[in-house]
Amino acid sequence: MAHSASLSESRKRAYRTFGLYAVLVATASIFALPLLFMVMSSLKSDTAIFADLQSLRAFLPVGDISFENYRAVFENTNIEQFFVNSVIITVVTVALGIIVNSMAAFALSRLDWKGKDLVLTSVIVLISVPVEAIVVPLLMLVSRLPWLGLDAGQIVIETSWLDSQHVQIIPFVAHAFSIYLFYQFFIDIPKDFDEAAYVDGATPFQVYRHIIMPMSGPVIATVAILQFLAMWNQYLWPIIAVQGEAARPVMPGIQQFFGRNVEWGQIMAYATLVTLPILAIFIAFQRHFVRSAAGSGVKG
Amino acid sequence: MSRISLKALTKTYDNGYQATRGVDFEIDDGEFIVFVGPSGCGKSTLLRLIAGLEDITSGDLYFDDERVNDLAPAQRRVGMVFQSYALYPHMTVAENIGFGLKLAKVPAAERAERVQKAAKILQLESLLDTKPKAMSGGQRQRVAIGRAIVRNPRVFLFDEPLSNLDAALRVDMRLQIAKLHRELGATMIYVTHDQVEAMTLADRIVVLEAGKVRQIGKPMDLYDKPANTFVAGFIGSPKMNFLSVKASGTSDQGQAVTSPALNNWSLTAAGSFAPQTDGDALILGVRPEHLTLSKTEAGTAFAATVSAIERLGNDNYAYVDIAGSDDLLTVRCADLSSVDVGDPVWISADAARCHLFDAEGETIALPETQG
Numbered sequence: 001m002a003h004s005a006s007l008s009e010s011r012k013r014a015y016r017t018f019g020l021y022a023v024l025v026a027t028a029s030i031f032a033l034p035l036l037f038m039v040m041s042s043l044k045s046d047t048a049i050f051a052d053l054q055s056l057r058a059f060l061p062v063g064d065i066s067f068e069n070y071r072a073v074f075e076n077t078n079i080e081q082f083f084v085n086s087v088i089i090t091v092v093t094v095a096l097g098i099i100v101n102s103m104a105a106f107a108l109s110r111l112d113w114k115g116k117d118l119v120l121t122s123v124i125v126l127i128s129v130p131v132e133a134i135v136v137p138l139l140m141l142v143s144r145l146p147w148l149g150l151d152a153g154q155i156v157i158e159t160s161w162l163d164s165q166h167v168q169i170i171p172f173v174a175h176a177f178s179i180y181l182f183y184q185f186f187i188d189i190p191k192d193f194d195e196a197a198y199v200d201g202a203t204p205f206q207v208y209r210h211i212i213m214p215m216s217g218p219v220i221a222t223v224a225i226l227q228f229l230a231m232w233n234q235y236l237w238p239i240i241a242v243q244g245e246a247a248r249p250v251m252p253g254i255q256q257f258f259g260r261n262v263e264w265g266q267i268m269a270y271a272t273l274v275t276l277p278i279l280a281i282f283i284a285f286q287r288h289f290v291r292s293a294a295g296s297g298v299k300g
Numbered sequence: 301m302s303r304i305s306l307k308a309l310t311k312t313y314d315n316g317y318q319a320t321r322g323v324d325f326e327i328d329d330g331e332f333i334v335f336v337g338p339s340g341c342g343k344s345t346l347l348r349l350i351a352g353l354e355d356i357t358s359g360d361l362y363f364d365d366e367r368v369n370d371l372a373p374a375q376r377r378v379g380m381v382f383q384s385y386a387l388y389p390h391m392t393v394a395e396n397i398g399f400g401l402k403l404a405k406v407p408a409a410e411r412a413e414r415v416q417k418a419a420k421i422l423q424l425e426s427l428l429d430t431k432p433k434a435m436s437g438g439q440r441q442r443v444a445i446g447r448a449i450v451r452n453p454r455v456f457l458f459d460e461p462l463s464n465l466d467a468a469l470r471v472d473m474r475l476q477i478a479k480l481h482r483e484l485g486a487t488m489i490y491v492t493h494d495q496v497e498a499m500t501l502a503d504r505i506v507v508l509e510a511g512k513v514r515q516i517g518k519p520m521d522l523y524d525k526p527a528n529t530f531v532a533g534f535i536g537s538p539k540m541n542f543l544s545v546k547a548s549g550t551s552d553q554g555q556a557v558t559s560p561a562l563n564n565w566s567l568t569a570a571g572s573f574a575p576q577t578d579g580d581a582l583i584l585g586v587r588p589e590h591l592t593l594s595k596t597e598a599g600t601a602f603a604a605t606v607s608a609i610e611r612l613g614n615d616n617y618a619y620v621d622i623a624g625s626d627d628l629l630t631v632r633c634a635d636l637s638s639v640d641v642g643d644p645v646w647i648s649a650d651a652a653r654c655h656l657f658d659a660e661g662e663t664i665a666l667p668e669t670q671g
Contacts, residue, residue, distance in 0.1 A: 192386035195353050200400035200447070201374030210399070214390040 033059060035275070042069050042268035049264055069269035076266070077257050078245050079273065086249040086274075089168045090231040096173045097227050098220055104174070105182030106208045110194055120183070126176035131237065139240055142167050167241045168249065172231065178223045185219035186212060221288040225281070232278060250274040302363045302454035302487050303329045304350065309359035311345050311511075319345035321511040322359065327489065332481050334490045334498040336534070337508035343491045344459055346508070350489060351457050352376050363454055374400075376455075379448030383460040385440045387432040387447075393419070394428040397446045404451075418450040421483070422476075438469045442476070449484065458490040462497065474500060495535055499523070507531045529661035532585045538617060538630040540655070541591065543584040547576035555656055555664070557584055561624020565602040569654040572666040582664070585655035588632040593618055594646045595638065601646035604629065609636055620647060 036059045041049045043065045052058040073079055107113070108120050142161040149158040161167040189212060197207045213220070238252045248256075254270055304327040311319045320342040327333050335343035348354040350361065352373035361368050368376050387396050394415050395402075401411045419425045422442040432440055441461060448456055458477070462470045478501055481488055492498055498505050499519040507514045507522065507530070515527040519535075526532035532540045545557035548566060555573040558566040569584070576582065594601060604620035607628050616636040619628040631647060639645065656664050 190384060190386070192382045192384045193388065195351075195373075196380070196382060196386035196388075196447070197399070198353065199351060199373040199378060199380045200451075201403040206403060211388055215388075 038268050038275070039272050041265060042272045043067070044069075044265055046264050049268075069263070069265040070273070072263070072266045073257075073269045073273065077253065077270070078248075079250070079253060079270065081245060082248055082250040082253040083273075085165060085247055086232060086251070087277075089165055089234070089249055090228055092165075093169045093172050093231045094224050094227045096169070097175055097178055098223060100173050101175055101178040101223065102182045102213065102216070102220070103208065104179045105186050106204075106212060108179070109183050109186035110191070110207070110212070111204060123176050123179050123183075127180060129176075135236065135240060138171055138237075142171065142241065161241075163242055163244050163247055165247050168234065168238055168247070171237075172234075175227060178227060181223055181226075182216070182219055185216055189215060218288075221285065225285060225288055228281060229278070303327065304455060304487065304489075305360075305362040306346075306350075307360040307362070309346070309349060309361060310357050311342075311349055311354060312357040319511055320349065323508075323511075323513055325506065325513060325516055327487060330485045330487055332488045332490065332501055332503045333506060334492060334502035334504075335506045335508060336492060336495060336498045337514075338534070339493065340510075341508040342511035343493075343506075343508050345511075347457050347459055347489060347491045350455070351378050351380050374403075377451070377453050378455050378457055379451055379453035380457040381441075381444045381448050381459065381461045383463055385432070385444040385464075387440055387443055389432055392429050392431055393424060393435075393443050393446075396432070396443055397424075397450050400447065400451045414450050415446075418446040421449065421480070422446045437465050438473060441465065441473055445477075445480065449480075454487070456484075456486050456488040458488065460492055461490075462492070463494070470494075470497075477501060495537060499535075505535075507534060509534075525663075525665065526585070526655065527663050529583055529585065529657050532655060532657070536587055538588050538632075540585045540587050541629045542627070543586070543622075543625070543629075545582050545584045547578050547580040547582055549578060550575060554651070555582075557582055557656065559584075559602070559624070562602040562622060565600075567600060567649055567651050567654065569656050570652040573656055574664045574666060576664065581659045583657040583659070583661065584649075585657060586649045587653065588617065588630040590650040590653040591629065591631040592648045592650070593620070593631045593633050593636075593639070594648070595643070597646050598648050600651075601648040604645050604647050606639055606641050606643045606645055609639065609641060611636060618645070620645060622647070 040059055040061055043061060044052070044063060045068070048063045049058075052063065057063070104123075108116060108123070144159075145161050147158045147161055147164070147166065149156050158164075161170075193211050193215070194207050197211050202210065233251060234249060235251045235255075238249050239255065242248050242252070251274065254267075254274060257270055258267055306323050306325055306327075309323040310321055313319065323342075323346060335346060337343045345354060349356050352368070352371060352375075356369050363376060373380075388399065391399065394412075397418055398411045398415045401414060406414070415428070416425070419428055422445060424439070424442055424446060427435065427439060427443075432443065435443070444461070461477075462473050465473060474497055477488075477490075481501075490497070490501060502519055504516060505519055505522055506516050509530050515522060515531045517525075522531055522535045526535060526540075529542060533542070543559055544561065545559045547555065548558040549556040550573070551568060553568050554570040555576060556566060556568045558564055567584070592598075592601075597603075602622065604622045606618055607621045608619040610617040610619075616633045618631045618633055618636060618639060620631060622629055629647065633639075658664050
């Protein structure tokens, strides 16, 4: 009797597990299938893509498979340059962003100074201001800012930041939401650590450098991931602030490529290439991704 | 090591709250001083003022003859042990202990030697490469002490260092801290709300209430000769019993008092007291061990009813109800086997061990009586 009861219980549990997995697989498919379609289509000619469109073959590496589209992308576009630009812009912005935003949060959360509350409130208010709202004044500002540049080995004063990598980096280093994330993390670290360090002879910067930052791995990962995504996917600002190809990142590059090319296979190859770094980062930091999305209350 | 002078030390926060008010006393070189008092009395604030972690609003603080009001904690050369230990979780024990030396740019070889020495004193040698999260509470506490001693501070500051440990470990660490004080001969200031720690560790105890010093003295002086009802009630566990009485004559033996609420029960408290006018309201203080409980009426006893009994093995306490008081009296008894809750009993007090306070709660014992 007891044996049959436990058998039916284990069967129920198996059905529940099966049902759960079925739902999870279906949900994952909704997100994975477009990516799979993109990758598979990047390996096919336009004729094959359209021929396979009505069947499951669209998601399978069947038919005349080749890397021809990738070769064409590298031949027809400056994607290597765009890639290098994107990597430089993203890595430098994320690295500087971690330093600048964490320092700001440290000052807001752990030092006493007049006007601190007002600044913190301003930072929180700034979170809700979308980049689209400040694009025009920002453009006017950067178009008039001077910069020291190099021309044939000579240092020259450039009269504008436009058409450069730094115009895509500097305005985005200070990031209100990142400051807020650091602030939220820092205020939960007991002040005893700071005080112990001050008794040990530390300066506020040494407390930041030697005590607070080494304890802030999770929030550094969160900010790095969120800023990486935001910077890699930058689209509007580079389109406005960068006209030439020398400083153009990958995302506006796809728009330019799309504009002059109707070869779907090549477009899919380009899209696959620009998606790969995000996928790689996601796979490498999957755990942090989930945590950062949950911790920040935003979509990952 | 340092002699420390606090001169009218006051701390007022931005919201107007006064955490300490004109605190004035001296700590001798090598002395072990304990600050005690209830929560919010200002004992931790006072320690933080000495450490330099809080700004002094008014008054002066001297280490030997050097005014240190405006010096940063490290410049004051204090070593501090925090209630939470505050060990840096990303550093090993050796790195935790040596962090202050590293900041002071002490050469690596000397640093390692001094860390080893501190670790040896605290029996931490086998744990030097361990991170704090892998250690027990007692071990963490020893690392926190190691971090303080490695810098040869002029004064050690302990902020309720044992309150996170279990009872058995607390006794062990208390003995270790006492041993450390003997070995180092350092000036130590220790904050606690645990009077057992205060009584066992201190050369002198500073009792604080609402930011003010209520009494400073050797542990047994505070116990035997409290200056006021606050200290009398705070030092000693269970606390001293208080009875409202009236002065009823002075004699060579001492001050006679009568309790109208206890059917005019009277007693002559032995000792020298400031002269009182008959009928003046006074407070009689008697410790539980100086009361005697009897099932039969004795000559100088008053009636009571047993309200509760606690048998602790080595000590037994009877809590008794008396007429005219909402508070229960606590009586320590050697044997409570024949007593039950609800029994009528007779309570008498040892007249030689009674304390008298005026209506404001200040002792009326004359100074010579206080020794």
